[in-house]
Amino acid sequence: MTFTSWQFGIFVAIVFAAYYLPALRAFQVQLLVFASLFFYGYGQPELLALLAVAVLGTYLFLLLALRNRQLWLPAGIAFNLALLAFFKYKLLFIDASPSLVDFAPLDFLLKLPLPIGISFFVFHNISLLVDLTRQKGAAPTLTGVFLYIIFFPQLVSGPITRAEMFMPQIKPKYVADIPFVEAAKWILIGFFFKLYVANNLNEMTSHMSYPLYETLQTQDRWLLVFLYSYQIYADFFGYSAIAIGLALLFGYRLPINFNLPYISSSFSEFWTRWHISLSTWLRTYLYVPLGGNRHGVWRTYLNLMIVMGLGGLWHGAGLSYLIWGLLHGLLLVLERPLLARLASIDFAVFRAARITVVFVCVTMLWIFFKLPNFDHAVGYLTGMFTPNTNPNPTKLFYNLALLYSLPVIIQHLGLRPLSEGRLRWAEPYLYGAMAALMYLEAGPETSFIYFQF
Amino acid sequence: MTIRRKSSRSKSEEDVSAVRWLIKCGAGAAIVLTACGFATVRFGSGLQMPATTTRDGTLITLSRYLREPLPDVVLLGSSITFRLKEEYFATPKLRNLALAGGSPLTGLEIVASQPQLPGLILVEANVLARQTDAALVERYSRGDAEPLFFRPVRAAVAAYEQQLHTPLTHEQVALELRRLVGQPPSDFDNRIYADRALQQLNAEDPTDAVRLNAKRIGELIRIVEQRGARVLLFELPYFEPIEGSRHAAITREIIHAAFPDSNRWLSIEVNRSELRWADGVHLDERSAVIVAQAMERALALARAAQ
Numbered sequence: 001m002t003f004t005s006w007q008f009g010i011f012v013a014i015v016f017a018a019y020y021l022p023a024l025r026a027f028q029v030q031l032l033v034f035a036s037l038f039f040y041g042y043g044q045p046e047l048l049a050l051l052a053v054a055v056l057g058t059y060l061f062l063l064l065a066l067r068n069r070q071l072w073l074p075a076g077i078a079f080n081l082a083l084l085a086f087f088k089y090k091l092l093f094i095d096a097s098p099s100l101v102d103f104a105p106l107d108f109l110l111k112l113p114l115p116i117g118i119s120f121f122v123f124h125n126i127s128l129l130v131d132l133t134r135q136k137g138a139a140p141t142l143t144g145v146f147l148y149i150i151f152f153p154q155l156v157s158g159p160i161t162r163a164e165m166f167m168p169q170i171k172p173k174y175v176a177d178i179p180f181v182e183a184a185k186w187i188l189i190g191f192f193f194k195l196y197v198a199n200n201l202n203e204m205t206s207h208m209s210y211p212l213y214e215t216l217q218t219q220d221r222w223l224l225v226f227l228y229s230y231q232i233y234a235d236f237f238g239y240s241a242i243a244i245g246l247a248l249l250f251g252y253r254l255p256i257n258f259n260l261p262y263i264s265s266s267f268s269e270f271w272t273r274w275h276i277s278l279s280t281w282l283r284t285y286l287y288v289p290l291g292g293n294r295h296g297v298w299r300t301y302l303n304l305m306i307v308m309g310l311g312g313l314w315h316g317a318g319l320s321y322l323i324w325g326l327l328h329g330l331l332l333v334l335e336r337p338l339l340a341r342l343a344s345i346d347f348a349v350f351r352a353a354r355i356t357v358v359f360v361c362v363t364m365l366w367i368f369f370k371l372p373n374f375d376h377a378v379g380y381l382t383g384m385f386t387p388n389t390n391p392n393p394t395k396l397f398y399n400l401a402l403l404y405s406l407p408v409i410i411q412h413l414g415l416r417p418l419s420e421g422r423l424r425w426a427e428p429y430l431y432g433a434m435a436a437l438m439y440l441e442a443g444p445e446t447s448f449i450y451f452q453f
Numbered sequence: 454m455t456i457r458r459k460s461s462r463s464k465s466e467e468d469v470s471a472v473r474w475l476i477k478c479g480a481g482a483a484i485v486l487t488a489c490g491f492a493t494v495r496f497g498s499g500l501q502m503p504a505t506t507t508r509d510g511t512l513i514t515l516s517r518y519l520r521e522p523l524p525d526v527v528l529l530g531s532s533i534t535f536r537l538k539e540e541y542f543a544t545p546k547l548r549n550l551a552l553a554g555g556s557p558l559t560g561l562e563i564v565a566s567q568p569q570l571p572g573l574i575l576v577e578a579n580v581l582a583r584q585t586d587a588a589l590v591e592r593y594s595r596g597d598a599e600p601l602f603f604r605p606v607r608a609a610v611a612a613y614e615q616q617l618h619t620p621l622t623h624e625q626v627a628l629e630l631r632r633l634v635g636q637p638p639s640d641f642d643n644r645i646y647a648d649r650a651l652q653q654l655n656a657e658d659p660t661d662a663v664r665l666n667a668k669r670i671g672e673l674i675r676i677v678e679q680r681g682a683r684v685l686l687f688e689l690p691y692f693e694p695i696e697g698s699r700h701a702a703i704t705r706e707i708i709h710a711a712f713p714d715s716n717r718w719l720s721i722e723v724n725r726s727e728l729r730w731a732d733g734v735h736l737d738e739r740s741a742v743i744v745a746q747a748m749e750r751a752l753a754l755a756r757a758a759q
Contacts, residue, residue, distance in 0.1 A: 176464070181474045188478075211649065215732070399613060403606050428474045432481020440489055441604050 001042045002447060003242050004194060011039065016249060020175045028173060029143045032250060036152040040116070047115045051150065054083055058125040059145050065133045076129040084122045087114055089317040116451060117156040119314055123281055124149045124160065130285060131163040144170050153246040157239050157450040159257040159277035162284070166252070173251030183248035185431060190241030192434040193407065197234035199443030200404040201227050207394050208367075210376040213383065217393045221384045227401055228370050229363040230408045233261065235449045236275070255280075262362075262412050265354040266339060267331045270362060278314075282307050301336070305329040315369070320377050324368035331361060404443075489602040496603075514550055515563060515593050523569050524548040526752070529560035530577030533689050536736050540621045541630065541745035544752065556583035558666050558673075559590060565673050566594035570682040573752075575719060578686045578708045581666045582659035582700065633739050634746075639729045647692055647733030654698035663704050667711040685755060686712060687719040689744060692730040719755060723747040 001008050015035040018024055024031060041048045061076030090110060128148060132140065140148075148166050149155075205228045207216060216224065240257035247254045261274035271279045287307045293300040305326060312325015335342075342354065364381075371377040518527075525546040528534055534551035548571075550560045557577045562585055564574060674684045686708070691701055712718070721744065728740040736744060 176468075181471045184475060184478065214646075397610060397614070399610050400607070403610065428477035429481035429484075432478040432483070433485050435478070436482040436485035436489075437605075440486070440602055441606050 001039060002451075003239065004191070004445065007042075011035070012246065012249075019250060020173070025172055029141075029147050029170060032151065033143055033146045036147070036150040036155060039152040040150065040155060044113070044116060047112065050083075050087075050112070050115055051121070054080070054121060054125060055146055055149050058128060058149070059142055062129055062132060062145070063139055065129060066136070066139055069133045073129055073133055077126055080122045080125045080129075084118060087112070087118055089313075120158050120160060121149050121155065123278075124163070126285060127160070127281065128163040132167070135164065140167055140170075151247070151252065153243040153250075154254055157236070157243075157448060158275075159240055159243060159255050160281050161254055161277065162281070165255065169252050177251060179248055183245045186241045186245030186248065188245075188431050188435050188438075190238045190243075190245060192238070192438045193234040193241065194238030194448070195438040195442040196434075197404055197407050198231050198238060198449075199446055200441065201231035201234070201401070201443070202446045203443055204396055204401060205231055205370070207396070208370050208380065210371065210373065210379070212394070213376075213380050214388075215394045216383070216388065218384065218386065218388050220394065220396050221380065223396065223398070223401065225367060225384070226363055227405060229262075229359075229366050230405045232366060232369065232449055233258070234408055239448045239450060260412050262359050262408075263355055264358050265351055266342070267328065267335050267358060267361070268339065270358055271328075271332075274362075278311070282311055286310065301333045304332045304336075308332065316372060318372040319374040320368040320372045323374065323377075324365055327365055327368075485605075486602060489605055492605075492608075493601065493603045514552065515589070518548060518550055518564075519567070519593065522546075524571050526573045526575065527560075527564060527571045528575050528577070529557045529564065530689075531555060531557060531580035531583070533579050533735060534577045536738075536741045537745045537748070538741070540623050540626050541742050542749055543623050543627075544749055551577065552586075552589075555586055555589075556580065556666070558583075558669060559586045561670065561673050562590045563593045565677050566590070570677055570680055572682060573756075574677060574682055574684045575748075576670065576684060576686050578688050579691070579701070579704065581670075581704050581708060582657075582662040583666075584662070585666075585669075630742050634742055636739060638727055638739065639731070639737055641729065641731055641737075643692070643729070643731055643733050647694060647730070650733035651694055651698055654695060654700035657700070659700050659703055660707065663707045667708050671711060684717075685719040686717055687721060687748070687751075689721070689736070690723060690725055690728060692733055693725075695730070695734060716758075719748065719751050721747045721751055 001011065015031070019028055019031055037048060037051075040051060057079055058076060061072055061079060065072035065076055086109075128145065144167060147170060148161075148163060151166075154161060205224050207213060207220075208224050208228060213221065213224075237258045244254045244256065255277050257275060257277050259273040259276065261270055264270035264273050287303055290303045290306060291299055292303060306329075308325045308329030309322060310325070312321045312323070312328070315321045315324075367380055368374075368377050371380055518524075526544060526548070528537065528547070528549040528551055530551035532551070532553040532555075534549065534557075535553045537549055537551070539547060539549050550564065551557070552559055557580065561574070561576055564570065670686075677684060688705070690696075695701060723744055727743055729737045730740070731737040
């Protein structure tokens with residue numbers, strides 16, 4: 001059940017109506033847990049047991065770690081990382097032959113598909129273990145833990161919410177407290193970016209796949225990389241916005257995941273604006289424990305490379321993802337000694353040039369994301385610098401490309417006059433127009449890019 | 454107490470302002486939808502939308518067939534026939550309904566389901582292993598209903614594109630076609646593409662699918678010919694190595710066994726050394742023009758014989 005399906009709309013409406021019934025107020029958490037299990041099981045019922053094992057196992061380790069943190073916290077983290085490694089990276093080590101092993105139950109496990117959202121709920125589990133054992137408070141309830149980990153708006157693709165931020169929000173909720181306008185804004189803009197921008201751009205960027213890209217003209221290869229850059233932003237920002245809006249309807253505030261990443265003037269700034277919840281998680285639970293920047297320059301560089309390399313691998317077990325992460329790490333390392341000097345030059349044109357450089361580099365690296373097969377990614381990149389002599393190249397409509405990318409460009413170049421200035425009165429009409437446009441101009445249905453992670 | 458009253462008043466003010474915001478938002482959506490609804494009523498959805506995918510192209514082709522006057526001749530086929538543009542043919546009232554990425558059988562099912570039939574239906578016999586697109590047949594068999602609203606962005610782009618590239622007639626391009634045919638064949642090296650295509654065409658055994666489709670083509674031919682139309686099959690020339698592929702050989706064998714009568718075939722006589730296949734499978738533009746002209750000659754003969 002994806003966010004853009006009519007089944008999901010009905011599902012949310014029913015859960016919302018039941019959630020605020022006075023008779024059910026005492027069972028709001030249980031209701032959300034049940035709804036989240038239904039949401040997850042609707043697509044992959046065979047993996048509900050795995051979800052239960054992950055949550056119950058983490059809860060058990062949490063109870064033990066509250067007594068003896070030194071012993072049971074590493075064990076709980078290892079348990080979760082083992083789950084992630086088993087499902088996500090097993091095919092790196094095992095051949096996908098018809099019968100993997102002779103032992104039937106293990107063979108069954110090995111053949112299970114990648115559980116949707118595993119990368120996200122495993123990170124929630126680790127956050128839960130670290131945060132709650134650090135605070136040394138009372139053990140939370142099992143339903144509370146379930147809700148934190150499997151809350152349906154964020155279950156599949158985040159935002160990755162830290163336990164210390166979410167758990168205190170678990171309390172009775174009232175309709176009167178719902179910020180309807182804020183929730184509506186998040187949901188409308190999220191659906192608009194997904195349906196109007198991402199799905200329509202996907203029609204064009206599907207030509208980036210192998211072997212289709214071989215028919216592209218050289219300039220179109222360049223164009224499509226930039227369109228993919230807009231698409232992946234619109235797709236993931238759209239998902240995150242819908243998740244935030246939905247959570248608000250149920251009385252929970254999730255962290256903001258994107259903050260206009262394509263106006264970043266440095267790579268380190270980019271990572272404070274793109275997939276913020278993941279970069280915050282990696283900084284808190286990986287970079288800082290590795291020593292951060294506290295052990296000299298070279299150790300800092302090494303830590304950055306490790307964190308970004310692992311961040312890349314978190315997306316998938318492929319060389320392309322690793323290269324993507326390591327190249328981002330390298331860019332962070334290269335710019336680090338220059339940052340102070342660059343920041344001291346306060347000149348608009350220079351800042352614009354820096355933004356352009358960061359945007360172009362980030363965009364070029366998305367090729368490794370779009371084409372997880374490393375050879376295909378290199379093939380695509382090579383073709384960007386060599387003329388294509390194919391007499392029947394694919395035709396792309398540049399005007400459509402511009403019109404479908406426009407919302408991302410406008411959003412980044414500035415909506416401030418609208419939201420803060422004289423045009424504020426037009427804001428609700430604009431959101432209404434977006435709602436109509438996403439209905440009229442929705443591109444063909446495609447799943448959210450981050451669902452695969 | 455005062456604070457509580459103030460707070461409850463500000464809460465109710467907030468509620469009213471939220472309701473106002475949501476009403477305005479709904480009004481904004483309604484205005485855009487109404488405008489698009491009126492525009493659809495006023496202009497119809499006849500604008501040919503830009504096709505960014507083969508599916509789009511298919512929908513455009515079929516919608517146009519249903520909307521415009523009935524042609525005398527229709528071409529049905531796959532992407533191979535799709536390359537034969539209508540303006541290459543001097544024959545008036547000829548329509549190419551080939552579906553890029555689709556099956557000739559899909560086109561035949563749709564044409565056969567219409568209340569009126571063209572006089573002559575030409576069916577490509579090169580690609581017969583693909584399944585019929587049931588959703589497309591269902592959609593066009595009950596008539597392509599006019600949508601309630603048109604897509605404003607696509608419609609604007611379509612209008613702009615149509616202004617820039619008005620569809621051409623044969624008379625408008627005849628000179629250019631003569632010039633194109635007068636040029637020597639392209640020397641583009643298609644080996645990489647041809648090797649890959651050959652690999653794909655040798656990979657699977659199409660026997661079952663082709664048999665099934667050949668049988669259905671036979672049934673449909675009987676139905677449409679009982680209603681007064683005439684059906685001819687044709688084979689477009691392949692690049693020589695592709696001609697010998699497993700896929701092409703099996704398809705040829707089955708379809709000729711199913712339709713052994715030579716009068717059922719439109720024989721396309723063309724000097725193969727003049728033809729080029731840029732990607733190994735599809736004719737390049739010059740070759741497509743040469744083949745279209747050869748088809749016209751064959752058509753004239755077939756009509757004379759009739």
